[in-house]
Amino acid sequence: MALLSPSLTNLDLTNIPSLVELPSSFQNLNELEVLRITNCINLETLPTNINLESLYLLDLSGCSQLKIFPNISTTIQGLNLSETGIEEVPWWIENFSKLAYLTMCGCNKLQFVSAFKLKFLSKADFSDCRALSHARWDDSSSAMAMAGDYFILFPDKLLVPDEFRLFMDNCFPKVEFRFTNCPNLDQEALVQQQSIFFRSMVLSGEEVPSYFTHRTTEISLTNIPLLHTSISQQFFKFRACAVVSFDSIDGYNGVCIHVKCQFRGRFGNSIDSFGHQEHFSTTKKDSHLLIFECHILLPKDNAHIAQLNYDHVIMQIHLSKIWFYNRNDYTFKFKGWGIRLFEECSLPQNQLGKPHTLPRVCETDDDNMFDENEECGGTDVVTERSSKQMRVNIKQNRT
Incomplete structure (x- = not known):
């Protein structure tokens, strides 16, 4: 390999079968910002114990012999690190303190992914990892460790439990996970995990998992009884899953999902609240499970709302096609959706119901709960509207 200038900022090495290892002189490239070594199928090792202090992008995709x-x-x-021979994500990845995007698609020797402390992680993609069987982000220790940084910065600030949960929910990054086409992955175990770092997840599948206790395909409306305490909190929280398939693999397909709630009282009074919009995109044609957490912001004067006897909430899901630049010829099919309330949260004030509740699903004809004139947010998307609703009545077990 030719001598590399120490002032080099961008290096691209592609399709070089003779490249087996990188010279130790790489450690002198302290100005290097972008390093792409792709489809070098015989590359086996990289230099160790070096730290390229300016590097912010590293692409080693297609280096199938790279195992470390x-x-x-x-x-x-x-x-x-897509399509490499890497077998595990080491614990010391937490030293990559600025890592925001991790892609390990098609790593067929990767079997297990565990939680790691990455404060700025935004997206992690493990699609097409056919040997992957377990993924875990039981982040209680990670959360406490990361919160410790806050207390170091603000040692005089003591958070009571309610404040601590709000701090953890709003001050740490939410991660988008992808696990499509991982045939050995235990999806039921995956979706049951609770995490303050979770924002959304994409899996392969044709049906809403049983974890989502309230499921539907064509039912039109949801009616969920409210506890007095749930309406007095800042957020109404639940996890949702929508099953969507696309008809094209030529470029990106995308869907925008928006959940709306209408809180209704015994005397016909009502208040509308809206969740944030979730955008999902994929290049795959198969059916997808689009899972996300929804925090519906309640009006500020919650105590007053509770006094007005609001006793149930009606929920409505809206799905909108995302139109990409020069890409609007695809369609999507909505196959159903489901929700799971956060009644099993450890903090009583976050519970939307008591532990011993049984769901009962039934149909209703109330289809015009909201005005249908909204568009999917953002300056670069245009939408086509599709809506499905469901009703869930919760019946209390007697003990």
Whole structure:
């Protein structure tokens, strides 16, 4: 390999079958910002114990003989290890303190993914990892460790339990996970995990998992009884799953999902509240499970609302096609959706129901709960509207 200038900022090495290892002189490339070594099928090792202090993007995709997780910089923000021979994600990945995007698609020797402390992680993609059987982000220890940084910065600030939960919910990044086409993955165990770091997840599948206790395909409306305490909180929280398939694999397909709630009282009074919009995109044609957490912001004067005897909430899901630039010829099919309330949260004030509740699903004809003139947010998307609703009555077990 030719001598590399120490002032080099961008290096791209592609389709070089003779490349087996990188020279140790790589450690002198302290100005290097972007390093792409792709489809070098005989590359086996990278230099160790070096730290390229300016590197923010590392792409090693297609280096199928590379088995050791790269450790050449702790400043990386984007890391692509797709179609490599890497077998595990090591614990010391937490040293990559600025990592925001991790892509390990098609790593067929990867079997297990565990939680790691990455404060800025935004997206993690493990699609097409056919040997992957378990993924875990039981983040209680990670959360406490990360919260410790807050208390170091603000040692005089003591948070009571309610404040601590609000702090954890709003001050740490939410991660988008992808696990499509992982045939050995235990999806039921995956979706049951609770995490303050979870924002959304994409799985392969044709039906809403049984974890979502209230499921439907064509039912039109949901009616969920409210506890007095649930309406007095800042957020109404639940996890949702929509099953969507696309008809094209030529480029990106996408859907925007928006959940709306209408809180209704015994005397016909009502208040509307809206969840944030979730955008999902994929290049795959198969059916997808689009899972996300929804925090519906309640009006500020919650105590007054509780006094007005609001006793149930009606929920409505809206699905909108995302129109990409020069890409609007695809369609999607909505196959059903489901929800799970956060009644099993450890903090009583976050519970939307008591532990011993049984769901009963029934149909209703109340289809015009909201005005249908809204558009999917953002300056670069246009939408086509599709809505499905359901009703769920919750019946209390007697003990």
